[in-house]
Amino acid sequence: MEEDPEWVEVLGRPPMAVTEHTDETVLAGEMAERLDALLRAHNGLEPNAEGWRQLALELALKHEPLFKIETPVDRDSVGGRPVGMGNFILRSRMKSEMRQAKTQSEAARTIERQSKGEISKKTALNSLSRKAPVADEIRRLPFEWKAERAIQMAARKLSRE
Secondary structure: OOOHHHHHHHHHOOOOOOOOOOOOOHHHHHHHHHHHHHHHHOOOOOOOOHHHHHHHHHHHHHOOHHHHOOOOOOOOHOOOOOOOOOHHHHHHHHHHHHHHOOOOHHHHHHHHHOOOOOOOOHHHHHHOOOOOOOHHHHHHHEEEEEHHHHHHHHHHHHOOO
């Protein structure tokens, strides 16, 4: 199995402790490592002008209320309970087990055993018969991609003016 890149460990570090005795050069070194890891975590951005701009745009879209998007598939407009990935993943696991020449019942037993009883055999079997609605986060993707392309165009236009 492949080992995680070094920057993955940096992303899991706890908050930085800053006191009146903290050496700014040591703190700057730690922050440089964290900034590098943040850039790499966003599709391997480089620490150059284009990389910083891309990071700023991605973070603005994700966290800045000014850039919040509403889509036709958001729960506020659709109503009902949010649809997660649970049934989709369970259904995929069942199909994967069945491709290994197992019956539905054998596949369900395998999943029950692998989950140490968290997923019952009956639940695993039912995942195949349920209509599997698309998870909310997947239904939002085309609209999020459109917003990402639009913010890129806006940034390029603004940079030229």
